[in-house]
Amino acid sequence: MDSASFIEKRRFIVKLGKMLHKFGTPAYRLEAHLQEVAKLLKIGGSFAITPTVLTFVLWVPGEENEYTHISRVTPGELDLGALSYTDELVDALASSKLTLQDVNQRLDQIAAAPNxxxxxxxxxxxxxxxxxxxxxxxxxxxxxxxxxxxxxxxxxxxxxxxxxxxxxxxxxxxxxxxxxxxxxxxxxxxxxxxxxxxxxxxxxxxxxxxxxxxxxxxxxxxxxxxxxxxxxxxxxxxxxxxxxxxxxxxxxxxxxxxxxxxxxxxxxxxxxxWLAVAILCGSLVVVFKARLRHALWGLVSGFIAYAASLFGAYYLGLALGAFVGAFAVGLYGNLFNRLMNAPASIVSLQGMIVLVPGSKTYMGLNAFVSGQQIVSTEQLGQQTFLIFMSLVAGFIFANVALPPRKAL
Structure with missing residues (x-):
């Protein structure tokens, strides 16, 4: 591989990594995706992603030409629309519909696009x-x-x-x-x-x-x-x-x-x-800047999360109800990934918002400091911890039961 081609490819991967981080992609998904892109471009890559520092090590297999890039960044904010457009560009590059130069130009357009x-x-x-x-x-x-x-x-x-x-x-x-x-x-x-x-x-x-x-x-x-x-x-x-x-x-x-x-x-x-779930998920479409073509999918994700968690809570208790809800949302997101060829996080995040006990954490902190409960809930701290663990386990089990086709 000539030096000019390697420079062009490494610049693209660094730019792609920074943009996906800016759009709120978690480290484990971003690193896996960048590995796939590096393999697509036939270069070696090793990545260490944190919320504030991005490290890229890129090389040409069989050659001594190696490049290291370290960048100090700020934690990204969710932008599901830009994430979707960026993923489509990588697909177009993989199918040879666009050249690397074309994709680079369109990445700049996505980065500069208004809300x-x-x-x-x-x-x-x-x-x-x-x-x-x-x-x-x-x-x-x-x-x-x-x-x-x-x-x-x-x-x-x-x-x-x-x-x-x-x-x-x-x-x-x-x-x-x-x-x-x-x-x-x-x-x-x-x-x-x-x-x-x-x-x-x-x-x-x-x-x-x-x-x-x-x-x-x-x-x-x-x-x-x-x-x-x-x-x-x-x-x-x-x-x-x-x-x-x-x-x-x-x-x-x-x-x-x-x-x-x-x-x-x-x-x-x-x-x-049920009305609240619909309004909340509809508002999240705007707050997360999701594309309108994915809005209905996100709305359904919220209803699946709420219905599955209620069903699980009725038979297994509140904490394990969150596990059932997360498992259902994870399966739904991976199914969306396979049917629409788009990142599963575009729809699964709205279901996660319905499930995550961030408000319970705040309530627990209030009860600990002031001794007063915002709403009457028994064993609030224990419930919050178990719900967090159940959510993580639910998504892990969903990825095993129906693996996504894309890392994002």
Missing amino acids: PYSRWATFAAFGAAGGAFAMLMRASWHDVFWATVLSLIVYLFVLWSMKSRRVAHMLEPLVALVSALMATAVAVYIDPMINVPLVVLSAIIVFIPGLALTLGLAELAARHLVSGTARVMDAVMLLFKLYFGAFLGVALGQVLFGQIPPQIAPSVPEWTS
Whole structure:
């Protein structure tokens, strides 16, 4: 292999790895995918991926020409649409429909592409996600309404953070603080029937790192110890920042506005849980920037996760119900991978969001610090730990029962 060809191929692999990391691909999937691409291009490759450092070692088999690239990066954010487009480009390269130069140009276009959804659509999605979570937690209609309102206000701070680096650095505790202050004011002056901690949790649910915790544990289970440990610790610190902001906000609110009146409104009807799953998964299509052609698949993933977990919980208990739900979502995602020739994570992530107990982790932290429970739940800490383990095991078993055709 001549030197120019090797340089072109190594640059492509480095660019591809950085882009897929930017789109939120877990380390164990990204490393496996890059190995497949290197094999496709007939060069050797060894990769070490973590949330903040990417290491590429590339060489020509049988030759001494070796290249090492180390890059310091920031943890990626989920962009399912860009992930799908990038995967299609690699398929086109593998089938010789596009040349390496063409794929390189289109990768640049994907990286520079704007959000496929308008700010108004994302604004509505944030509000819908907060209200849907409150509904899923069987809160009252009062809680659902105010959780939606506060979630919309939270998105305004997200927009602000895009223009201010200082706000971006303190975004998570800031939105939790503001949400808690406003929820306390609402409870004192406008609507005393709300559950303030639950409304605050619902308003910031988009930031709760339940998915990151689950992915980190999955990386640890796959023996990607450095990446998994880093992802878990990053998620834990994010959870601490959110909880401290909320705790401080409620404390300041009680000083400024007075004590919150202890009144409880009746819960929403049980059937609204199904409506909440539909609204939540629909909002995640926009938040995760998924393509519209995959929106229905993602919606079905959420319903499969919820229905399977309820079925499993009825016969096996809550924790093992999560295992059944994760197993069903894993099978569904791998089936989508085979039928649509697209990454399974495009649809399985929405089912995971329905299943992951990130909110339970936040509730457990609240019970540990304040001694009060946001919602009445027995053995909350034990349940949370078992659910996390069940989720990881469910996806591992699903990959054994129906292996995906793609690493992504």
